[in-house]
Amino acid sequence: MTTQAAHPDAVETTLVSARPLALASTLAPLGRGPYDPCHRTTADGALWRTSLMPTGAVTYRLTQAGATTVSCRAWGPGAAEFETTLADLLGEADDTAGFAPEHPKVAEAHRRFPGLRIPRTGRVFEALVPAILEQRVHTVAARASWRRLVTRYGAPAPGPAPDGMRVPPPAEVWRRIPSWEFHRAGVDPRRSRAIVTAAAVANRLEESAAMSAPDAAARLRVVPGIGEWTAAEVAQRALGDADALSVGDFHLSAIVGWSLLGRPLDDAEMVEYLESVRPHRHRVVRLLQVSGQAVKPKFGPRTPITDHRGR
Structure with missing residues (x-):
């Protein structure tokens, strides 16, 4: 209501x-x-x-x-x-409905956090750009790129918004951002090219919001530079897909393995293990995160952040 x-x-x-x-x-x-x-x-x-x-x-x-x-x-x-x-x-x-996880950690998290939901923004291109920026780089670097580009090219937020808030630029603005501005924001040519290419067909990509999950993923993956991981990241946010599993994530399979089995898994093993909870695989990941049970032991120093601006 x-x-x-x-x-x-x-x-x-x-x-x-x-x-x-x-x-x-x-x-x-x-x-x-x-x-x-x-x-x-x-x-x-x-x-x-x-x-x-x-x-x-x-x-x-x-x-x-x-x-x-x-x-x-x-x-x-x-x-x-x-x-x-x-x-x-x-x-x-x-x-x-029908989500009855058998693993005690997931079942307990589902019981403790009944208000957790999978959101659906319906804004496909808005979810796609930051997902592309996060491809194969450290999250902190991708977020810095997003902040710089949106602050520079986004319009001021309407209404009494907190200082510094901006509206995400429209596709036509992303399409015209010069290559050197992407470079200054720390975005390598592969990711900037994917953003510009997606911006050129943004209207077609927005149509995926009304499609089935497989058809939406197929529509997104037609664009060069958008693979399974990126399509899943978009589906989780823009399409409200509770089953969209971020296969190809650098950490996710290991986190799922350590959290639920006490040992690491690779992507193929993670997909096989989570088959029993379809169509709620992403929901399981979110429950592990919000319950504080998503764990991955640290075995060595973190890989260095690559600064693409010097290349």
């Missing part, structure tokens, strides 16, 4: 769910680090985000108003359209 009140400067909405809803943990994967110009948590506990809807830019502020309730205020030309997508964003369509 949602209720809406009209204001001259904002659209106000309250979503009251029939089941537990944990705002912070549900939307945590949408943020790209503590300095993400599109995602900010303020001292009062409110979560601020920006997006570029087909009707225009929107800034929205979400607050947990109760165990099943989230309040939202949205500003900008895209605010009214965003309000129609709020339920999907908060995982109202995320279906846990």
